Amino acid sequence: MLHSTLTASAKRRAFRERLASGDLVRMPGAFNPLSAKLIEDKGFEGVYISGAVLAADLGLPDIGLTTLTEVAQRGGQIARVTELPTLIDADTGFGEPMNVARTVQVLEDAGLGGMHLEDQVNPKRCGHLDGKAVVDEATALKRIRAAVEARRDPDFLVMARTDIRGVDGLEAAKDRAKKLVDAGADAIFPEAMADLAEFEAIRASVDVPILANMTEFGKSELFSTQQLADVGVNIVIFPVSLLRLAMGAAERGLETILTEGSLNSRVPEMQTRARLYELVDYAGYSEFDAGVYTFDLKNNRS
Template structure:
């Protein structure tokens, strides 16, 4: 019953798949999963990977995205999600949860959690949401030390270390490009350019940087929502949709709860709910039943 209680694919193989995808010429689409069941759905629909957003993890704990979550919380949720999907999981590691030595430990902990890759950002610690104003970035040299520490701590060379720069909205796109080049020199495998405005910005970044690039298509932020095929044609290698599933779920939950509050029944909501049979399908109930029968469907013979 391989893969029933967890992923049938090793962490090393997921990392290899992620790296292969980044150089395949096809954009790798990574919707955010706010829990393991959503990751299972992302895989079933056919996406190339799963993303775990720091903003979503914070929101799930009813906290703002200002660096309040801990490495333990992030790694724990990442391990739960990576454990149920055969897809590679990229996780948001904020600023590495402290100084360069903390960034190094972050990589080892996330490796042990079965994660395929993590991104570290150049914001001042504690950070804030990348699409809010008032952010501050550390000097380039400080981020280079952060990245070098993370790279030096990596034990599986397949683990993808992504460098995120928030400098475009603070110092300008040219400064962000120069930072990206320095981060590449420090050992980053992938560059995440936060809060670019439009296709022209993405094109400018792509023309200037030689390693794989990741785009963030988050809603209600500073970036135009470009289709994956447009980003692919520009030459981007990966795209994340970090908060989309949480926003969809919370909108549905709020509207449904308000209707129950006002009408006293959920009877009018049934056509907006996932059916029990569909939930059981995602949970693989039938396979568990088969497993149970295979293990326990036996009779005791007499001692001879």
């Protein structure tokens, strides 16, 4: 009720322990706090917060237009309601290394479990679009070093994302991944891998957890969680999936109003009022209210 029962530090420790176990961590992308509660309710191990989703939620393209304040506020709202660890997309860190340092501390304060920081040129673009540009090696490593040095909770996960595969190929991605780990990255996010063999190649190149991005309509095939686990992937995200499902349903609903004049035919597809109340814990709030507002006026003095 109101907030998760676990502290941010406890959730971060649990995230680290899960990664150390070798088990795959499945992190669907939440597009709001309610969807994060649903992810937890369904039994997933973590919640992902996509920069593309945060931008889309504001009616913006994913080209680096969102601010640290917007990202931290929404990320904090989502992290607040779930017992699960949350991993957030911090784009390129919202500026130079000093800005990266501030980004880490602001996201720590917001209660996030970790963040990933990419090596694209700022302003960035969606990782599965063509025409990306990446920064030079020195700049990429400075960003990661700044992030690692700035964090105060050692369990806050600093993940390095590299987009160099789409620019200079797999060998360049392997080389950069190794150097990002040497710079202090706790995990590696190799973006836009072409196939399972490429994920396996990255896995063999570094000794930290690696992440697979299973985004629809992207460069990578939508591999199953078992396929990814079999090649050594530690985290899999489904960053925009829930937003796409929800917006697809919303669009079909609006079209039904236009064509049929009501939503009677769509009601069986909707989440029920009872299920919504269950997710937001109406019963818990009602019980709390009863305890707070139960009082006796018999001895009240006028």
